[in-house]
Amino acid sequence: MPVVLDIVDLTKRFADFVAVDNVCFQAEEGKFFSILGPSGCGKTTLLRMIAGFLEPTSGSLQIRGKDMLGIPPNRRPVNLVFQNLALFPMMNVADNIGFGLKRQRCPKKEIASKTEAMLERVHLSGYGSKDISQLSGGQKQRVAIARALVLEPSILLLDEPLGALDLKLREQMKIELKNLQREVGTTFIYITHDQSEALVMSDTVAVMNAGRFEQIDTPRNLYSRPASSFVAGFVGETNIFAASVEDISPTLRLRAENGVLFKATAMQEMAGAKKGRLFIRPEAIILEPDSGLDNLNRFEVTVRTILFDGSNTKILAMLGDREITVALPQNQQFAHITPGETVSAGVHIDACKCYPGE
Amino acid sequence: MKFKLSSGLFIFLTPVLLWLFLLIVIPQIELLLMSLRGENNLGEPIWTFANYLHFFTEEIYWYTFVRTATYAIIVTVLTFIVTFPVAFYITKVVSKRLSVFLTILLLVPFWVSELVRVYGWMILLRESGVLNHIMLSLGLIDKPVEMLYNDISMIMGLVYTSMLFMVVPLISSLEGMDDSLIEAAHDLGASKWTIFTRIVIPYAAPGITSGSIVVFMLALGNYLTPNLMGGKNSLWFTEQIYNQFIASFNWNQGAAFGFLLLLLSSLIIWVGLKMSKQQLGRVLS
Incomplete structure (x- = not known):
């Protein structure tokens, strides 16, 4: 499997606080990769560096072999699904999904057909003309994912997108998200503090604590052979x-x-x-x-x-x-x-x- | 929640209703009647539309109104251009504590009466004023320049006095905007300019509209600033009304002008709302 994301010795320091400390990992093409850690462990900082909203203090970050340092978020082949979704309230569903395509100067017809295809993929056919405020929590979730996926990014970053949903919907979205990832074949990098989300959906999970990766492994191995005392206590x-x-x-x-x-x-x-x-x-x-x-x-x-x-x-x-x-x-x-x-x-x-x- | 109009509520509403009726509704009706009165050739009082027709037939009145309205629109646009970056900086760039401090800093000058502030500008700008003194002593000019009593200084004064009424609704509408919307747009490939025009402006649109309505109305109805900073040639429509009442002692004509100002400015705002596809109800809430 070719490597999509290659991170070497990535460090981010804020004043005298080290948020991300010498992190190294590789994510393979088409995999569901999760970063699991308690709140404040630096996982969001890491994600924001991959998306381009933060510049690392040191280290290298490559996507498909291309160095990403210094490239602004709007020119990186990654898209982020925000924790609070950040759907544009002044646009309808179709305009939200088409926003990125419009920025790429896609012809109008193509935007319409791609948007429709994406809506179908997330089971929201016919919702294009609805306002964002008319959608339920789960539907908003799917629009946010569709808006990012329609751009066919090399990597889709997800920042705890299920956090705001109630338990039942969350269980359902877990399965849906996993299926969606398998269908589209895009590499997902998913950060969460919920171990069940990470274990159920991921091919590979990295457990993060205090800015460092404690273990990068399959969910099964994390559970049965934790590499450190922290992983043993945090997972399961x-x-x-x-x-x-x-x-x-x-x-x-x-x-x-x-x-x-x-x-x-x-x-x-x-x-x-x-x-x-x-x-x-x-x-x-x-x-x-x-x-x-x-x-x-x-x-x-x-x-x-x-x-x-x-x-x-x-x-x-x-x-x-x-x-x-x-x-x-x-x-x-x-x-x-x-x-x-x-x-x-x-x-x-x-x-x-x-x-x-x- | 709607309340039934009970007798208890009525007691509390009475002072307000009396105040509205006695001090606002009755004088307005009186003015309306006055504006429709005139004299025939024999000097007998009659009902007539002559006062209103005067406005359209006498070029100077018509011209003054168009000039006033145009300048009021310019003032509104300039005020928006000046205050938007300020509002954006206060709400989105600086920390929460600094933003409160800056907002207060912005409000403090407006605790002083408009008259005093306009005189402040006059002290700065007049021929023997501070600015001329500085430029003279630096050798930039040989003789004092008169910077007051022209359209530019009048517009500047109007923008200055209106700023507060634009910046407050802008701040409150931008405050409600989640920063992640900007980041999301950036992430989806939008440039800074696109984010500004497609995300920030549409989000702040209700605030922009309500601020614009207030600034436009205040500029249009302002008497003090055009008179003091624009001088005798300022040709502001409120001065025409003043002249009719005070100088010509033609109250009927003045009342008609007052109503025309109300109607025409309402019309301009209605057109503005239609053009920007905003709804008055949503803007005011």
Whole structure:
């Protein structure tokens, strides 16, 4: 796959604050690339540098092999879907979509046919003459995406465009956006703080924290093999324990803050580390494990609350003086469990992931 | 929300209604009647349109009105050109705190009466004024230049006195504009000029229109500034009305001129609204 966007050592400094710190990555043609990070991690700054609204302090930024530094936003082959959409309220839907084509001095006929084709693509046929104020939230969303896509950019940048929608619509737009991207084949760079959006839609996700990329990987790998303690804590739900290292070889053994002893897997070099952070996914904890299973940390938990949510039901249970979350299997096997019960539980060594650090 | 006209509300409205009726409606009716009165050949009072016809038959009145209206339009356009960059700078370029400070700075001169401000300009511009003094002492000119009492200084004075009424609606309409609209247009390939003409101006159109209406009406109906800065030759239509009432003591003619000013200026504004495709209701809200 050819590389569309090539970013090397990109840095942006505001006075004495480093917003983006030596970021390197490549986005491949036709991929859905997400940048996931908490608010204030520098992802919007990075996006604005790609769009051309900000100039980097140092580093290089190439689109299809062409250096983009110093080129203003109106002459870059990228388009941005704004967080608040920024549709032009004084124009109707068709004029909004045709705005960019008009600037390229496209003939009128071509603008009309391209606009109509784009409206059809985002399932808004016949909406061309409507005013922006007549549209619903989801429809505005689609107009904003259509307005940028109609210019056939090398890269479409999306700045948390689903943030303003309600939950149900957001779920629906996620799927629609993913399908749209596959149909048009444009490279999408999507920034979000919502991990579910990033995991569901993306081919590749970069997790960003404090101006740096912590890990660039497929959603599956991010979830199952987080490269750092930050990624392990940020992506997906997880139980986190502060722990002190008891032993390193032959197996890593940790004493968690609640006094429970865990055998764990080191995800980073643990030699010399006195403290560690232990991550256990809720679905990795097995209730009433078979006594024949090997390599299991076994303990007893006391059920406190059952959070019923259909196939996504969880229980909150006490392990020592710490509350942990345990996901229940979907087969209703543990439907009989009631609050106050004490249940045996276990978790495999491989699922106890440990990183050095406080 | 609409309220039913209850007796309680009526009590609160009474002073306003009385004020409107006694001080505005009745005098207007009186003036209207007066403008329709005249004398026949025998000197007997009769009802007549002669006062109105006078305006169209006597070239000087007609000419004065056209000149006044044209200059009022020029003043409106100039005021817009001068204040738009100021409003844009205050709302879109500087930080929030500085923008409040600059707005206040802009308003402060208007807390002083128009008369005082116009005299201020006269002190600057007159033959023995500050500007002449400076230019003389710098050796730029040999003898003082009279900069007052011409059309240019009169227009400048009118623009200055009208600025506030343009800049306030402009600021309030530009303030409502999301900066990302400008960025979005830039991102979609628009140049600075296109952004200005296609995004900023259409967005601010209601503010521009309401500011223009106010400035136009104020310039057209201004008496003080044309009289003081334009001098005796300023030929402003309000001076014609003044002359009819005070100098010629022809109240009937003056009243007719007053109504003509009202009608013709309303007509000009109506045409302006039609041409810019703005609706009065939307502009005023």
